[in-house]
Ligand code: SF4
Ligand code: SF4
C-alpha cells in the first residue's frame with residue numbers, strides 16, 4: 001500500500017497502480033480515451049492530464065503514464081487542469097461530426113460524457129469540417145465511422161497485443177489522420193467485437209446491434225457464456241419494452257464482464273454474436289405428445305406412465321438417458337436424482353460427441369463446445385463414471401436392449417446422422433427435452449420444451465473447475481421450463497415429494513460437501529443492473 | 538512486387554544494426570526505399586516491411602505520417618511549397634496557385650511529361666524569408682510569381 005493525496009484527500013492505494021487507476025480506486029474518475037487497463041499505455045490522447053506535485057514541484061502531466069508514488073499530491077480539478085482538458089476536448093471535437101442522434105454509442109460515449117462534463121461551449125470552427133469514410137465495413141462483424149474516431153489507438157493495440165496480429169492502423173497526418181483497416185486486410189480476427197467495447201466513441205460499432213436499441217433502454221444481468229467450456233463472464237443486455245425494430249428480439253447484445261481469472265476484459269465473437277438461438281423462431285414453446293401440443297401435466301403424466309410401464313415389464317435397465325452437458329449444474333443434479341437415484345436407471349450418459357468441432361485458440365476459446373462438462377463430471381455424470389457412453393447406449397438401442405430413451409439437449413446427429421429411424425424404430429418410446437426444434441422433436445413420444453440459460457438462474461462449472469452463476473434475464477418463451485423444474489415435476493408424477501422452491505435450493509443441495517461449490521455466494525452476484533455497461537473503462 | 542538492389546539491402550540492414558529496436562530504423566530505411574523506387578507505394582511498403590520483419594501496417598503508419606515520403610511518382614523537378622504560418626502570411630497560396638495554374642495540375646500531382654510536380658509541405662525552416670520552396674534539394678526564398686517563372690526557365 002502507498003499513501004498519496006488526491007484532491008486534498010489522503011488516500012491509500014495498492015502498489016503498482018498509475019495515477020489514473022489510483023484515483024479510480026478511491027472513486028475519482030479521470031477523463032481518458034486511450035488508457036485501458038487491458039492494453040499497453042499509449043499516452044496519446046492527452047485527456048487524462050492532472051496536476052502532480054512531487055518534492056514541492058507542481059506539473060501538469062498524464063495520469064495514465066505516471067506511476068502513483070508514495071507522498072504524491074494529485075489534483076484533478078484545478079483551473080489549469082480543467083483548461084488543459086477542455087483544450088484537448090475542443091481539438092477532438094473540432095472535426096467530430098456530432099451525429100449523436102443516429103449513433104449507437106450515444107449514452108455510453110466518452111466524448112459525449114466529457115463534453116457534458118467539461119465542454120458545453122459552441123464550436124468556434126467556421127469552416128467546413130474534414131470528412132472521412134463513414135459506414136465503412138471494416139470487417140465482417142464491425143462497422144467503422146472514421147469521422148467519429150478520436151484516434152485513441154485502443155482498437156489497434158487490441159489487435160496487436162491481445163489477438164496478436166496487426167489488422168488496423170492509423171494512417172495520415174493532422175486533421176486527415178484516420179484509423180482504418182490496411183488495404184486487403186480486414187478486422188476479421190475471432191475476437192473482433194472487443195474493439196467495439198474498447199472504442200470510447202461510436203467509431204467502431206457492432207453490425208448486429210446497429211440501430212437496434214438506444215442503450216439507455218437496455219437492462220443487464222450477469223451471465224456466463226454457454227458456448228464453450230471457458231465460461232467467460234458476460235452481461236446479457238436485453239429489452240422487451242421497445243420492440244419497434246425486430247419484434248421478438250429480446251436479447252439485444254452480449255458484453256464481456258471483467259473477470260481476471262477467466263476472460264479478463266474480453267470475449268470471443270462466437271460468444272458475443274452467438275445469442276440468436278435464444279429468441280429463435282425454432283424455439284420449442286409447448287409440450288408435445290405424439291406430435292401434438294399438450295399441456296405440461298398431461299405430457300408429464302404420460303411420460304411417467306411410459307417410464308413406469310416399461311420398467312415394470314423390462315426392468316430398470318430397459319431405459320436409458322442421454323443428457324448433453326450444456327445444461328446447468330442444477331439441471332444435471334435433478335436429472336441424476338430422478339433417473340439414477342429414484343428410477344435406478346443404470347445407463348445415463350452425458351458423453352455425447354458434439355456435432356460441432358471447435359479448435360482452441362491462444363486466447364479464450366477452448367475445443368469443447370459444451371459449457372458444463374466439468375460440472376456434470378463433478379456431479380457424477382462424467383465419462384469416467386462407469387456405464388456406457390452415448391455411442392454404446394445407441395448401439396444397445398439398435399440391438400433392442402433399450403426400450404425407452406430420454407434424450408436432452410442434443411439431436412443425436414453426431415451419433416446417428418439423419419437416420420433417426422434407426423433408433424426410433426427400435427424404441428417403444430422416446431422422450432425429448434429440447435429448447436430448439438430438432439430432428440427428434442417431432443418424432444418424440446413426449447416432447448418437453450426447455451428454457452435456455454438466459455431464462456433462468458443457475459450455475460456452470462468451467463473447464464478450470466470454477467463454479468460460476470448466471471442470472472435470469474427474460475422469461476422462458478411460451479411454456480418452456482428450466483430443465484431441473486421439468487425433472488422436479490416429473491418426479492412428482494412418479495410419486496416423489498420433493499420440495500425445491502427455486503434454483504438456489506437446488507444449488508444448495510448439490511453443493512453440500514463440495515467446497516468449490518459451497519464457497520459460491522449465490523446472492524453476491526444477483527440483481528438486475530439498470531446501467532447498461534458497468535465495466536466500461 | 539518490388540525488391541531492393543543488393544547494395545540498398547545491405548545499407549538498410551546496416552541501419553537496423555544501429556538501433557536497439559529495429560522499428561527505429563524505419564525512417565532511414567524508408568528514405569532508402571524512396572531513393573531506390575522513386576516513391577513509396579504499397580509494394581514499396583511491403584518490401585520495407587519484409588526487409589525489416591515488421592508489419593506493413595506499421596510501415597504505412599509512418600510513411601503516411603511524413604510528407605517527405607511520396608506515394609506517387611514525382612516529377613523530375615519536385616516543387617515543395619511551404620504552407621506554414623510565416624510562408625502563408627507572406628503569400629504561399631499565391632505561389633502554389635501560380636504553379637498550379639502554370640502547369641494545370643493540383644497539389645500532389647505531376648505534369649503529363651513527368652517533368653514537374655507540386656507538393657504543399659510543412660515548415661522548411663526559412664520563416665524569415667518566406668514564401669519558401671524546395672526544388673528537389675535546392676532552396677528558394679522570398680518568392681514571387683515572377684521569380685518562380687525565372688527559376689522554372691533555368692530548369693529547361
Ligand atoms: S476507432 Fe475507436 S478505438 Fe479505434 S482509434 Fe478510433 S476512437 Fe480509438
Ligand atoms: S471463449 Fe468460450 S466461453 Fe468465452 S465467449 Fe467464447 S465461446 Fe463463450
Ligand code: FES
Nearest residue numbers: 032045046048064
Ligand atoms: S489516457 Fe492518458 S493520454 Fe490518453
